[in-house]
């Protein structure tokens with residue numbers, strides 16, 4: 472069990488591995504989402520300009536998969552931790568699914584965006600909730616301003632959301648934990664190096680991440696088994 476004192480502040484970074492036991496494929500695993508699509512053809516501003524239909528086909532597929540997924544014990548353990556720590560827990564996810572929220576977490580920061588939101592690619596209308604599937608041959612959604620409606624996702628080559636808040640919380644934390652993330656996608660992969668040396672750093676995941684040497688401890692196994700035993704409720 473992780474000892475957390477009344478003055479500790481915890482920063483938890485989650486990745487695709489935390490949703491794997493809910494049936495959402497990770498990006499690089501055997502059933503990885505990228506196996507049927509080439510990253511640059513579906514998840515970049517260039518892809519959006521070149522073939523928005525293919526981009527929406529990919530994100531409609533992801534919406535379909537995520538809409539039937541349910542939170543697993545790892546999400547639930549993190550929700551219970553938030554209920555205990557309140558704003559002393561900063562939960563930052565690279566996941567675009569809503570399983571942390573479905574489990575009951577209320578302060579989730581989605582640094583790579585949210586699958587069930589869309590926004591205009593031209594005007595500054597705020598992102599809005601959107602569960603629709605825009606599979607071809609459906610018409611592509613358009614904004615009143617004439618712009619295209621795109622997924623509210625941080626694509627390769629774009630700047631992740633809320634970085635200022637994230638780095639402030641990294642500077643304030645006394646324990647850093649990463650769960651189910653392969654440690655290759657920047658800037659999240661460097662969060663541990665940013666806090667390292669100053670705070671305790673723990674990795675929980677199915678295998679050693681690429682940045683394993685930056686952690687003080689690596690706990691290898693399924694998030695849904697390790698987190699309920701590790702985190703106080």
Ligand code: NAD
Nearest residue numbers: 486487488497498499565566567568651652653676677694
């Ligand atoms: P990744 O696919 O690169 O790595 C997933 C990691 O999870 C691997 O290291 C793997 O060993 C581990 N893992 C697999 N099953 C696990 C389990 N049951 N318990 C614990 N760990 C497990 O994922 P990443 O590092 O998050 O990749 C970054 C990008 O992938 C992000 O941009 C993210 O937005 C995106 N992504 C999101 C989702 C989602 O929203 N659910 C799904 C796939 C990818």
